[in-house]
Amino acid sequence: xxxxxxxxxxxxxxxxxxxxxxxxxxxxxxxxxxxxxxxxxxxxxxxxxxxxxxxxxxxxxxxxxxxxxxxxxxxxxxxxxxxxxxxxxxxxxxxxxxxxxxxxxxxxxxxxxxxxxxxxxxxxxxxxxxxxxxxxxxxxxxxxxxxxxxxxxxxxxxxxxxxxxxxxxxxxxxxxxxxxxxxxxxxxxxxxxxxxxxxxxxxxxxxxxxxxxxxxxxxxxxxxxxxxxxxxxxxxxxxxxxxxxxxxxxxxxxxxxxxxxxxxxxxxxxxxxxxxxxxxxxxxxxxxxxxxxxxxxxxxxxxxxxxxxxxxxxxxxxxxxxxxxxxxxxxxxxxxxxxxxxxxxxxxxxxxxxxxxxxxxxxxxxxxxxxxxxxxxxxxxxxxxxxxxxxxxxxxxxxxxxxxxxxxxxxxxxxxxxxxxxxxxxxxxxxxxxxx
Amino acid sequence: xxxxxxxxxxxxxxxxxxxxxxxxxxxxxxxxxxxxxxxxxxxxxxxxxxxxxxxxxxxxxxxxxxxxxxxxxxxxxxxxxxxxxxxxxxxxxxxxxxxxxxxxxxxxxxxxxxxxxxxxxxxxxxxxxxxxxxxxxxxxxxxxxxxxxxxxxxxxxxxxxxxxxxxxxxxxxxxxxxxxxxxxxxxxxxxxxxxxxxxxxxxxxxxxxxxxxxxxxxxxxxxxxxxxxxxxxxxxxxxxxxxxxxxxxxxxxxxxxxxxxxxxxxxxxxxxxxxxxxxxxxxxxxxxxxxxxxxxxxxxxxxxxxxxxxxxxxxxxxxxxxxxxxxxxxxxxxxxxxxxxxxxxxxxxxxxxxxxxxxxxxxxxxxxxxxxxxxxxxxxxxxxxxxxxxxxxxxxxxxxxxxxxxxxxxxxxxxxxxxxxxxxxxxxxxxxxxxx
Numbered sequence: 001x002x003x004x005x006x007x008x009x010x011x012x013x014x015x016x017x018x019x020x021x022x023x024x025x026x027x028x029x030x031x032x033x034x035x036x037x038x039x040x041x042x043x044x045x046x047x048x049x050x051x052x053x054x055x056x057x058x059x060x061x062x063x064x065x066x067x068x069x070x071x072x073x074x075x076x077x078x079x080x081x082x083x084x085x086x087x088x089x090x091x092x093x094x095x096x097x098x099x100x101x102x103x104x105x106x107x108x109x110x111x112x113x114x115x116x117x118x119x120x121x122x123x124x125x126x127x128x129x130x131x132x133x134x135x136x137x138x139x140x141x142x143x144x145x146x147x148x149x150x151x152x153x154x155x156x157x158x159x160x161x162x163x164x165x166x167x168x169x170x171x172x173x174x175x176x177x178x179x180x181x182x183x184x185x186x187x188x189x190x191x192x193x194x195x196x197x198x199x200x201x202x203x204x205x206x207x208x209x210x211x212x213x214x215x216x217x218x219x220x221x222x223x224x225x226x227x228x229x230x231x232x233x234x235x236x237x238x239x240x241x242x243x244x245x246x247x248x249x250x251x252x253x254x255x256x257x258x259x260x261x262x263x264x265x266x267x268x269x270x271x272x273x274x275x276x277x278x279x280x281x282x283x284x285x286x287x288x289x290x291x292x293x294x295x296x297x298x299x300x301x302x303x304x305x306x307x308x309x310x311x312x313x314x315x316x317x318x319x320x321x322x323x324x325x326x327x328x329x330x331x332x333x334x335x336x337x338x339x340x341x342x343x344x345x346x347x348x349x350x351x352x353x354x355x356x357x358x359x360x361x362x363x364x365x366x367x368x369x370x371x372x373x374x375x376x377x378x379x380x381x382x383x384x385x386x387x388x389x390x391x392x393x394x395x396x397x398x399x400x401x402x403x404x405x406x407x408x409x410x411x412x413x414x415x416x417x418x419x420x421x422x423x424x425x426x427x428x429x430x431x432x433x434x435x436x
Numbered sequence: 437x438x439x440x441x442x443x444x445x446x447x448x449x450x451x452x453x454x455x456x457x458x459x460x461x462x463x464x465x466x467x468x469x470x471x472x473x474x475x476x477x478x479x480x481x482x483x484x485x486x487x488x489x490x491x492x493x494x495x496x497x498x499x500x501x502x503x504x505x506x507x508x509x510x511x512x513x514x515x516x517x518x519x520x521x522x523x524x525x526x527x528x529x530x531x532x533x534x535x536x537x538x539x540x541x542x543x544x545x546x547x548x549x550x551x552x553x554x555x556x557x558x559x560x561x562x563x564x565x566x567x568x569x570x571x572x573x574x575x576x577x578x579x580x581x582x583x584x585x586x587x588x589x590x591x592x593x594x595x596x597x598x599x600x601x602x603x604x605x606x607x608x609x610x611x612x613x614x615x616x617x618x619x620x621x622x623x624x625x626x627x628x629x630x631x632x633x634x635x636x637x638x639x640x641x642x643x644x645x646x647x648x649x650x651x652x653x654x655x656x657x658x659x660x661x662x663x664x665x666x667x668x669x670x671x672x673x674x675x676x677x678x679x680x681x682x683x684x685x686x687x688x689x690x691x692x693x694x695x696x697x698x699x700x701x702x703x704x705x706x707x708x709x710x711x712x713x714x715x716x717x718x719x720x721x722x723x724x725x726x727x728x729x730x731x732x733x734x735x736x737x738x739x740x741x742x743x744x745x746x747x748x749x750x751x752x753x754x755x756x757x758x759x760x761x762x763x764x765x766x767x768x769x770x771x772x773x774x775x776x777x778x779x780x781x782x783x784x785x786x787x788x789x790x791x792x793x794x795x796x797x798x799x800x801x802x803x804x805x806x807x808x809x810x811x812x813x814x815x816x817x818x819x820x821x822x823x824x825x826x827x828x829x830x831x832x833x834x835x836x837x838x839x840x841x842x843x844x845x846x847x848x849x850x851x852x853x854x855x856x857x858x859x860x861x862x863x864x865x866x867x868x869x870x871x872x
Contacts, residue, residue, distance in 0.1 A: 033565020034535050037524065041532075078514060085521050085791055088473065096477075099470050129469020355521055 021060060021235050022407050028229040029406075035228055036413055040354040043420040047090050047178060047199040048352045051412040052362070052374070054238075054334035055347065058277055060407060061238040061334050062415040063284070064374075065214055067200050068182040070106070072124070073116040073151075075350060075358035076382040080124065086352035087128040091176055093353065095197045100131035100174035102167065104160065104191075106181045107138040112150055119153045121180060130176075135160035135169045137181065137188055165195040182206050203426040206289045211329045215240035217425075218418035225414055234271060236411055238334055239264055242288055244327035248313040253328075257285065258302035260330035265301070268332050282333035282370045285316075289327065296372045298333060335369045340381055346373050349412035356409040358382070457496060457671050458843050464665040465842075471664055472849055476790040479856040483526050483614065483635040484788045487848040488798070488810070490674075490770035491783065494713055496843060497674040497770050498851040499720070500810075501650055503636050504618040506542070508560070509552040509587075511786060511794035512818040516560065522788035523564040527612055529789065531633045536567035536610035538603065538632075540596065542617045543574040548586055555589045557616060566612075571596035571605045573617065573624055601631040618642050639862040642725045647765045651676035653861075654854035661850055670707060672847055674770055675700055678724055680763035684749040689764075693721065694738035696766040701737070704768050718769035718806050721752075725763065732808045734769060771805045776817055782809050785848035792845040794818070 025032065050069035051062045075083070091098055103125070105118045118134065125132045136145075136157040146156045158169035166173040167190060177196045183205025191202055203209075219237055226233040243260040246253035261283045268281035285305060286296040295316050299305055308316070338345045338361070345361040361381040364373040461468065486505035487498045511519070527534055539561070541554045554570065561568045572581075572593040582592045594605035602609040603626060613632045619641025627638055639645075655673055662669035679696040682689035697719045704717035721741060722732040731752050735741055744752070774781045774797070781797040797817040800809040 030562055030565055030567050033563070037528070037565055079517070081515070082517050082521060085518060088469075089525065092473070126466055127469070129466055129473055131466050 021231060022404065024229045024231050025407050025410055031228060032410060035225070036354065036417070039417050040420065043417070043424050044093060045090075045351070045354040045416055045420050046204075046423055047094065048350070049416050049419055050348055050350045051415040053347045053349065053408055053411060054336045055338050055408075056279075056335040057337045058275070059235055059334055060411050061236055062218065062411060063238060063331065063334060064211075065218075065415045065419050066182075067204050067209075067419060068180055069350060070114055070117045070180065071348070071360070071380070072120040072350070073113070074360045074380040074382055075120075076360075079358040080127075082355065083124045083350075083352055083357040084127045086355040086357050087124050089355070090199075090353035091125075091128065091130065094199055095176040098130065098174055098176040098197075100133070100172060101125050101176045101178050102169070102172065102174055102196075103132055103134050103178050104137060104181050105134060105157075107136070109136075109138060109140065109145075109147070109157065115147060115155050116149055116151055116153070118180065119149060119151070119155050121178075122155075125178075131172070131174070133158060133169045133172045135167065137190070160190060162190050162194075165193065167191065167194055167196065179205075200423060201427060201430075203430055204423060208426070209422075210242065210288045210327060211286075212240055212242035212288055212327075213425075214415075214418055214422050215329075215331070217421045218415055221414050221418045221421070236414065239267060239332040241330045242327060243330055244288065246326065246328045248308065248316040251313075254306055257305045257328060257330065260328075261285065261299055261305055262302040264330055264332050279335060284329075284331045284333050284372070286329050286331070287327075288329045298370050298372065333370055336373070337369060344369055344371070344373060345381070347408050349408050351412060351416050354413070354416070356412060359405075359408065359412075457667060458840065460665045460667050461843050461846055467664060468661075468846060471661070472790065472853070475853050476856065479853070479860050480529060481526075481787070481790040481852055481856050482640075482859055483530065484786070485852050485855055486784055486786045487851040489783045489785065489844055489847060490772045491774050491844075492715075492771040493773045494711070495671055495770055496847050497672055498654065498847060499674060499767065499770060500647075501654075501851045501855050502618075503640050503645075503855060504616055505786060506550055506553045506616065507784070507796070507816070508556040508786070509549070510796045510816040510818055511556075512796075515794040516563075518791065519560045519786075519788055519793040520563045522791040522793050523560050525791070526635075526789035527561075527564065527566065530635055531612040534566065534610055534612040534633075536569070536608060536612070537561050538605065538608065538610050538613045539568055539570050540573060540613065540615050540617050540627075541570060541593075543572070545572075545574060545576065545581075545583070545593065551583060551591050552585055552587055552589070554616065555585060555587070555591050558591075561614075567608070567610070569594060569605045569608045571603065573626070596626060598626050598630075601629065603627065603630055603632065615641075636859060637863060637866075639866055640859055644862070645858075646678070646724045646763060647722075648676055648678035648724055648763075649861075650851075650854055650858050651765075651767070653857045654851055657850050657854045657857070672850065675703060675768040677766045678763060679766055680724065682762065682764045684744065684752040687749075690742055693741045693764060693766065696764075697721065697735055697741055698738040700766055700768050715771060720765075720767045720769050720808070722765050722767070723763075724765040734806045734808065769806055772809070773805060780805055780807070780809060781817070783844050785844050787848060787852050790849070790852070792848065795841075795844065795848075 046067055048069055050066045050071065052064040054061055054063050091101065103118070103122060106114060108114055122132045122134065134155065134157050137160055141157050141159050144156055144158045146154050148154055160167055160169060163173060167177060175196055177198045179198065179200060187202055187205060191198065222233045222237040241260045241264060243257050244253055246257055264283045265281045272279060272281060280300065282298055282300050284296065284298055297316065336344050336346045340361055340363050343363045343365040344367050345363045347359055348362055349359040350357050362373045362378050363381055364375070364378045366377050367373055482503055484505055486502045486507065488500040490497055490499050527537065539554070539558060542550060544550055558568045558570065570591065570593050573596055577593050577595050580592055580594045582590050584590055596603055596605060599609060603613060611632055613634050615634065615636060623638055623641060627634065658669045658673040677696045677700060679693050680689060682693055700719045701717045708715060708717060716736065718734055718736050720732065720734055733752065772780050772782045776797055776799050779799045779801040780803055781799045783795055784798055785795040786793050798809045798814050799817055800811070800814045802813050803809055
C-alpha cells in the first residue's frame with residue numbers, strides 16, 4: 001500500500017474562502033465533470049497544456065497557461081498510464097488514421113532537462129501506439145544526432161525536411177505533427193501551409209498569441225463556471241489588463257503601465273477590504289507574449305514601474321530569443337501560500353486532451369510568496385498518484401490531499417477550456433483571413 | 437518514490453517460450469497498440485470486462501472472459517484515475533448525451549464483498565461526471581435500502597421500476613443502463629425492449645451466451661494477432677471444444693465428453709513433445725455458460741469424466757442459481773506457474789472501454805497449478821501502478837515486472853476484442869431475428 005511520504009508534505013495557509021471553494025467543488029462534482037464534458041465536446045481541448053496555479057489560501061487562480069509544455073520528465077512516473085490513455089484520445093480526435101507522430105522540439109540541444117522532457121513525451125506517444133520521430137528545426141542538426149542523456153536514455157534528433165506539402169524526417173511524413181516548440185522566434189517558414197495536422201496550430205505560437213486574450217477567455221469561462229457552482233468568480237480569476245506598447249529602454253509607455261498597475265492594486269485592495277483579507281495587494285508585470293520568466297516583475301506601487309534602474313529595464317527588455325517585449329500584461333498578484341519544507345511552492349498541472357495527467361510543485365527556496373518562482377534555483381516535487389487531481393474523496397475533509405488536488409485539477413481545466421476557446425477563435429480568424 | 441514492496445513478489449517458472457513471447461511483444465509495441473486501436477475502431481469494445489489469465493511460463497492464455505465483472509474493489513486504488521478516464525470514453529461512446537447512469541447489480545444483498553464492488557463502480561462513474569443510482573432487480577428490495585459496508589461506505593439500493601419504455605428508480609430514467617448482473621437466472625422481463633442503451637446488451641447475459649463462441653472468436657483474433665508479431669498462436673490460445681448436451685445426473689452425453697477430453701489431451705501432448713515441454717497435459721471441463729466456479733473439473737484422462745462418483749456428478753450439475761449445465765466446454769488446461777509467497781496465483785485483468793484499468797492476482801494457498809483457483813479460500817493481491825499493464829519498459833529485461841504485466845494487458849485485450857466481436861455478432865443475429 002502507498003505510504004504517506006510519497007506525497008510532498010504541504011503546509012498551506014488555509015483560511016475560510018478556499019475551504020469554501022473546495023467544499024463547493026466537492027458538492028458539485030458530478031455537475032462539474034458533466035459541464036466539462038459538454039464544454040470540451042463543443043470546443044475541443046488543445047493537444048496538451050500545462051497551467052501554473054497560485055494558491056493564496058483565500059484564492060486559487062491560474063497565472064500562466066502553456067500550450068507547448070515541457071517538463072513531462074518531472075511528472076510522477078506512476079501516473080504515466082493516464083498520459084498514455086489521454087494521448088490516444090487526443091491523437092485519435094485530431095488525426096483518426098494516424099499511425100505515427102512527428103515531434104518538433106525546441107531548438108536547444110544542450111539543455112538536458114529539456115531533452116529528458118522530449119524523451120518522456122516520445123515514450124508516452126510510443127506507448128500509446130504510435131511511431132514517433134523527432135524532427136528538429138535547429139539548423140545545426142544537419143544529420144541524425146543521437147544524444148546520451150543523464151537518465152541513461154538516448155534521444156535521436158533528425159533534420160526536419162519538407163517534401164511537397166508535408167514535413168518529416170527521412171521517409172517519415174505522418175499526418176500528425178506535434179509541436180513542443182513555442183515558436184518564440186517566429187513562425188518557421190517550413191511549417192506554413194503544410195497538408196498535415198499541426199498540434200497545436202501555428203497561430204498559437206508566441207509569435208501570434210497574447211496572454212491577455214487567454215485571460216479574457218478565462219474570465220468568461222470562470223464567470224460561467226462560477227454560476228454553476230455558485231461561487232464568487234474572484235475566487236478563481238486574477239484580474240488581467242493589457243497595456244502597451246511599452247519600450248523599457250526608451251522609457252515609452254511607462255505611464256500607461258503605471259496606470260494599469262494602479263487599477264489592479266486599487267481593485268484588489270477593495271476586494272481585500274470587503275473580505276477582511278489582511279494582505280498587501282501586488283501586481284505582476286510581464287510580457288504579453290512569450291513563456292520564459294525573464295521579463296517579469298512583481299510590484300507594490302505604480303511608482304515601481306516608473307522608477308526602474310537601467311539593469312531592471314534591460315531585464316524587462318530581454319525576452320526569450322531576443323523577442324522585444326512590447327505589449328505588457330498587468331495581472332493581479334496572487335500570493336502563493338503553499339509551502340514544502342518552508343520553501344514557497346506553486347502547483348503546475350499537466351493536461352492532455354481534456355484530461356489531467358499529473359503535475360508537480362515548482363519550489364523555490366530563495367523566493368517569497370509574491371515572487372515569480374519560474375527562475376533559476378527552482379526545483380520540482382512531483383505530485384504522485386494519491387493526488388492525481390481527478391479523484392476527490394467525498395469522505396475526507398475539503399482540504400485533505402485528494403480534494404485539494406481535485407481543486408487544482410478543476411481550476412487548471414478551466415484554463416484549458418479558455419485555451420480551447422482561444423484556439424477556436426484563432427482558427428476562425430485565420431479562416432476569415434484566408435477567405436478574404 | 438515507489439518502493440519495491442508495493443508489487444507482490446512473484447515467482448514464475450520462466451522458460452524459453454514466454455520470454456520469447458514477451459520479447460516479441462516488446463519489439464512490436466507500437467504495431468500492437470496501433471492494431472488494437474484499429475480493431476476497436478472497427479468493433480467497439482464492451483463497456484467493461486475482466487479476463488482470467490493462466491501463465492504456464494511457456495504459454496500465456498485467457499481462460500475466462502467476464503462481461504459483468506465484479507471485484508472492482510480489489511483493484512489498486514492508485515489506478516482509479518485510469519478507470520475514471522476509461523469510463524468517460526465508454527459512456528460517451530455508448531450514450532453521448534448521457535448525464536446519468538442507472539446501475540443494475542446482482543441480486544445478492546448479503547455478499548458484502550460484492551456490494552463493496554458495486555460502491556466502487558458507483559464511485560468511478562460519479563468521478564467520471566455522472567449521476568449514478570442503483571436499481572435493484574431483487575424483489576425483496578421494495579423500498580430504498582441503505583446498507584452499511586465494512587469499508588465504512590454506504591450503498592443505497594432502490595427498487596427498479598418501468599415507466600413507459602424506460603427503466604429507472606424514482607424519477608431517474610437515464611439513457612445509459614449498466615448491467616453488473618450476468619443474468620444467470622434468465623432475461624428479466626422488465627429489461628426487454630427498453631428504449632435505453634443497455635450495457636452490455638441483454639443477449640450477452642449467461643442466459644444466451646456460450647463460452648465456446650467466445651473462444652471461437654478468440655481463436656480467430658489470436659491467429660490474426662500472431663501473424664502480426666510473428667508468433668505461434670498456440671502460445672496464447674487454449675484449445676477449446678464444445679460438447680453436449682451432457683446430463684451428469686442421468687449420465688447421458690458422457691461418452692462425447694470423454695472423446696473431447698481425449699482430443700484435447702492428445703493434441704496438447706503432441707505440442708508438448710514437439711517443444712520439449714516436460715508437463716503432463718490436463719483438460720478443464722466446465723459449463724459452457726455461467727460464470728461461477730462450481731461446475732468445473734480438472735481431468736487427466738478421458739476416464740476421469742466417465743468414472744465420476746455421485747458427489748462429483750451432483751457438483752457438476754449445480755451451476756449458479758439452479759441453471760442446469762447442459763452444453764459443456766472442454767478446454768486445454770494451462771498450468772499456472774505463477775507463485776506469490778509459494779501459493780499458486782493467476783492474474784485477472786480488468787478493462788473498461790478499450791483500456792486496461794488494473795488487475796489483481798487471484799491467489800489460493802490450498803490449490804495446485806492445475807486447479808481452478810476461483811473457489812472458496814482464494815484471496816486477492818492487487819497489481820499496483822508500477823505494473824499497470826499499459827506501460828512496458830524497453831530498457832528492462834523482457835521478464836521484468838512492467839513487461840510481464842504489459843504481456844498480460846495485451847493478451848487480456850485480445851480476449852476483449854474477441855468479446856467485442858461476440859457482441860457485434862449477437863447484435864447482428866438479434867437484428868436479423870427481429871427483421872424476420
